[in-house]
Amino acid sequence: MNNLVLASSSAEAASLEAARTRLAEVAGTLGTLNGNLVAAAGNASAAELAQSDQGALVDFVEKELIPLSGALAGAFPEHGASTESRVLAKVATGHNERIVSAAKALEVQEAPVKMVNAGGRLLEAATAFIAEATELILPALAQNTAVSLADLLPKPAPAEAGAPGETQTPASGGCACGGHDEPGLAELDTRVIPHAIRHATIFGALEGLNTGKGILLVANHNPLPLLAQLEQRSPGKFEVSYVEDGPELWKLSMVRN
Incomplete structure (x- = not known):
């Protein structure tokens, strides 16, 4: 990760690191939620659990990830933008569209094996977005005096009943990080x-x-x-x-x- 970013102010530098930290947390949660889905789908008698984990993953993406990717997609000023800004705006928009599409594709699946495949594609889209947002998009915005990262990014979604860890009981304990x-x-x-x-x-x-x-x-x-x-x-x-x-x-x- 490139930590040597010349932000437009000390406040923007702090906001940049906070945004990077938030994206890292999102990545960790996505890995676990996807792992929950994979584990539940692998249990032949756990169709309802797979649907529950499918819903939890879609819900998290819709409430936390899509607002972030959407905010970055619309973050770059339209007037007087540099070539680099226009390119990054297009990249951010593409990531947002792929995440939205992948989330919708996962939401409509009914067979556990198709849920797993759709969840994997959603995780791939999210991972690509988080990597480029962390390394390219957020640093560019932090250097842009016309943008305030602190004001740009939506606040984290509040925890609700039925959120991961509260009321669900999945088939096994999941984190998609290894054996x-x-x-x-x-x-x-x-x-x-x-x-x-x-x-x-x-x-x-x-x-x-x-x-x-x-x-x-x-x-x-x-x-x-x-x-x-x-x-x-x-x-x-x-x-x-x-x-x-x-x-x-x-x-x-x-x-x-």
Whole structure:
């Protein structure tokens, strides 16, 4: 990730980092929600659960991701725009259109296998958008004196009853970040996540979990700062226990209460 961005002001620099962090959290949540869907669809007797996870993924995309991609698509000033701005505006618009289309395609699927395929295409579209928004679109906007990132981006969608982790009971515990090491826990290897967005990605992945489900966090150090931040932002929401306690590798079971 390029952290050396010359923003138009210190406030815009702070807003840029906040926006990048938010996108990292969104990416983590999307990975978990898609993993929930894949896990439920793989259970032949869990058609209703697959539909529930399908709805949770579509709902999150419509309430959190599409407002973000739509805001960036319309962010660049139309008058006096540079060639670069016009190109980025077109790129952002294309991403927004693909995400909207993929979400609609997922919403109408009825067969679990088709839900999984549509969910995968939605995740691909979202991942491409988040990568280019993080590296190209947001930095360009942060340098544009005619734009305020703090005012541009919509506020995060509030948590509601029925949101991930509140009332759903999926077939298995999902995070689409790796293989399984502990029964019912999908592995999230922090070593492959860029350091600048590591904590935000993990927090997003945890927020996508359903009650009683979790992830197996893998790290090359004891993640005490992460655990302190998690308890500060979500006190008592997750049960954490060490599966492996160093000295070269740490594995933590993190289950949502």
